[in-house]
Amino acid sequence: MCEPIRLLPPRLVDQCGAERARREFSEIVIVGSIKRDTLVQRPVPMHVDPSYPLQLRKMEIRVENVLQGSLPARVVTVFYFAFAGGFDGPQPLGAWRGGTRRMFWLRKDAGFLRTACDGWDTCTRGVYSGAHPHFTPDQRSPFMDIMADILLTRGEGQIDEDWFAGAISRAPGSEVHLLEKYRQLALTESGAVKAAACTLLWGEAHSQFGPTRTREIAETSIRQAGCNCTARENAEPDCGPESHSNPPW
Numbered sequence: 171m172c173e174p175i176r177l178l179p180p181r182l183v184d185q186c187g188a189e190r191a192r193r194e195f196s197e198i199v200i201v202g203s204i205k206r207d208t209l210v211q212r213p214v215p216m217h218v219d220p221s222y223p224l225q226l227r228k229m230e231i232r233v234e235n236v237l238q239g240s241l242p243a244r245v246v247t248v249f250y251f252a253f254a255g256g257f258d259g260p261q262p263l264g265a266w267r268g269g270t271r272r273m274f275w276l277r278k279d280a281g282f283l284r285t286a287c288d289g290w291d292t293c294t295r296g297v298y299s300g301a302h303p304h305f306t307p308d309q310r311s312p313f314m315d316i317m318a319d320i321l322l323t324r325g326e327g328q329i330d331e332d333w334f335a336g337a338i339s340r341a342p343g344s345e346v347h348l349l350e351k352y353r354q355l356a357l358t359e360s361g362a363v364k365a366a367a368c369t370l371l372w373g374e375a376h377s378q379f380g381p382t383r384t385r386e387i388a389e390t391s392i393r394q395a396g397c398n399c400t401a402r403e404n405a406e407p408d409c410g411p412e413s414h415s416n417p418p419w
Contacts, residue, residue: 179211180282184251186289187218196275196286198239201297202231204270213254223254237307237316251288263291267418271297295419298333300325318343322351335362335413349387356395365410368397372407
């Protein structure tokens, strides 16, 4: 009887402490849902500090959107190194506490796909606006605006309203594009999501440092959306029910 073939782990080197471990060096950016996240090898000594253990893991990701680069497969395997010892700091890679739909910055290495970072999670972010199966990125737009189109547009499927509202203020984008996205949310949403969008518009309208044109756009958007904002005693806006959630990045 033939022995089963045992596939060896890929010969990948962790990017901890490496200048290359940045999103700017990514070849591919996707939005996808994690189907499975499994351990490949543990422990793996960190290359810059062999006394510290890492673990090599792999995810199976169902690709929903390709925002940058090319990725023909709809389900892909992505490798990454996570901490296997104690840590103290920001969110680590692999701590998918906020759900499984995320934006991933990826690169190719030795024939494999891997995350653009290892250890600390600087190359993924949670997507709390639902699925966007019909979204096609406009490659003429700044990439930050493409991100905003995903993060600030209600998609399909189950959406945690509190997390969606809590994540609105963290979306990147050019100033005018963000104002338009806030306006659309304030016009079409209700509850905590509308309140979050109105609060951001109110902040822009009352900013002492922004351009006059920006303040005018924000003021017009507030009127169009019917934002019912009042100033509290501490001068902070009260635009309706607030999200009490700060979803993980």
